[in-house]
Amino acid sequence: MKFMVYNVRDDEIPFVEKWGKDHHIEVKTTTTTLNTTTIQDAAGYDGVSGLQTIPYSQLLFAEFKKLGIHYLALRNVGVDNVDLQAASDNDVLVTNVPAYSPESIAEFAVTMALFLTRKVGYMQRQLMEQHKFHFAPEFMGRLISDQTVGIIGTGRIGRHAISMFRGLGAKVIAYDKYPVKETNGEFAYVKDLHELVSQSDIISLHMPATADNFHLFNHELFEMMKDNAILINTARGSIVDTQDLIFALESGEIAAAGIDTLENESADLQDSRSTKKLTDPDVIKLSMMPNVIITPHSAFHTSESVKNMVSISLNNLKDLVAGQKPDDLVN
Structure with missing residues (x-):
C-alpha cells in the first residue's frame, strides 16, 4: 500500500509521518491542492487523502478513474464541496472524519461569544488605532449568564456547545430539523427557526451546508434578530449571506458577529505556506469592525483535532484498500 x-x-x-512508520505504509505528502492537474502526481498510489474547501469536481473524479484510484479519504467533516454522485459514477469511494474533535469547534464558538460580549474588539481598536490604553464606557459588556443562547444544529458539535454555554450559566434553546430524543434538561427545542432567532441574544451555527440552508441567514432573518444579538458561524460560510451580514452589522440590525468560515473560500485559506496578501474586500471590511472577530476557518485547529483528522483519514484508506467498509463511508 x-x-x-x-x-x-x-x-x-x-502526524502523517508517525502514522506511516507505525503502520509500515508509504505515505507521500504534498502542499498542493487536489485538482485535475495535481492528481497526476498520485499515479501508482492506492488512495488519496484530501483537505480543502474548494470543489472535488466531476472532472477530478474522472481523472481518478483514469489513474485507477478508487479511494478518497477526506480529513474533514463537510462533504458539501464533493460531487458524491460523480465519485460513485467513477467508482471512487469517499470517506470523511465526522468527529475528529467536536469539543474544539464548540470551544472556539464559545470563545468568540465571550470575546464579543465583553467588547474586546473595542478595547483592541482603542489600543491599536488610537494608541490609548484606558477604561471607556463603550467597553461595557454582558454576562453570558444573563443571555439566551440559540443553538442551530444539535449534533456532536452543537451538543458540546450547549454544555459549555450552560456551564457559563446561559439559558439555551435549540432548533434542528432532526432533534435528538434526550435533552437531559440542558436545553429546550423551539418549534421553528424564527422563534429561535427572535428570542436569542447569541446564535451559534452548528449544521452542515445543504441546498436548503444556502443563505439561510439573510436580510429577512437579520431583521428578526434582536438588535443586541451576536451571530457565531463556525459551521459553513454558505449558510450566511455575506453582503446581508455586512449590512446588518453596519446598520445595527445585529450587534456583532464571530465568523470562522465565509462563502467562496479560496484554496489559500488552508495553505499555511501562502505568502499572498489579503485582497478580499468583504474580509477586509469585516476585519476593520470592532464588533466582529473573523478567523481563517480555524475553529477545529487543536493538536487533538489534527492528530485525529490525519489518523482517521489514513485508517479509512487502509481499510478500503484491504476490502473493508469503514463506518465513515459517505457514498
Missing part, C-alpha cells in the same frame, strides 16, 4: 496526502499543512506532517 502507498498513499498520497494532498493539502498537507506543516502541523499535520509529524
Whole structure:
C-alpha cells in the first residue's frame, strides 16, 4: 500500500509521518491542492487523502478513474464541496472524519461569544488605532449568564456547545430539523427557526451546508434578530449571506458577529505556506469592525483535532484498500 496526502499543512506532517512508520505504509505528502492537474502526481498510489474547501469536481473524479484510484479519504467533516454522485459514477469511494474533535469547534464558538460580549474588539481598536490604553464606557459588556443562547444544529458539535454555554450559566434553546430524543434538561427545542432567532441574544451555527440552508441567514432573518444579538458561524460560510451580514452589522440590525468560515473560500485559506496578501474586500471590511472577530476557518485547529483528522483519514484508506467498509463511508 502507498498513499498520497494532498493539502498537507506543516502541523499535520509529524502526524502523517508517525502514522506511516507505525503502520509500515508509504505515505507521500504534498502542499498542493487536489485538482485535475495535481492528481497526476498520485499515479501508482492506492488512495488519496484530501483537505480543502474548494470543489472535488466531476472532472477530478474522472481523472481518478483514469489513474485507477478508487479511494478518497477526506480529513474533514463537510462533504458539501464533493460531487458524491460523480465519485460513485467513477467508482471512487469517499470517506470523511465526522468527529475528529467536536469539543474544539464548540470551544472556539464559545470563545468568540465571550470575546464579543465583553467588547474586546473595542478595547483592541482603542489600543491599536488610537494608541490609548484606558477604561471607556463603550467597553461595557454582558454576562453570558444573563443571555439566551440559540443553538442551530444539535449534533456532536452543537451538543458540546450547549454544555459549555450552560456551564457559563446561559439559558439555551435549540432548533434542528432532526432533534435528538434526550435533552437531559440542558436545553429546550423551539418549534421553528424564527422563534429561535427572535428570542436569542447569541446564535451559534452548528449544521452542515445543504441546498436548503444556502443563505439561510439573510436580510429577512437579520431583521428578526434582536438588535443586541451576536451571530457565531463556525459551521459553513454558505449558510450566511455575506453582503446581508455586512449590512446588518453596519446598520445595527445585529450587534456583532464571530465568523470562522465565509462563502467562496479560496484554496489559500488552508495553505499555511501562502505568502499572498489579503485582497478580499468583504474580509477586509469585516476585519476593520470592532464588533466582529473573523478567523481563517480555524475553529477545529487543536493538536487533538489534527492528530485525529490525519489518523482517521489514513485508517479509512487502509481499510478500503484491504476490502473493508469503514463506518465513515459517505457514498
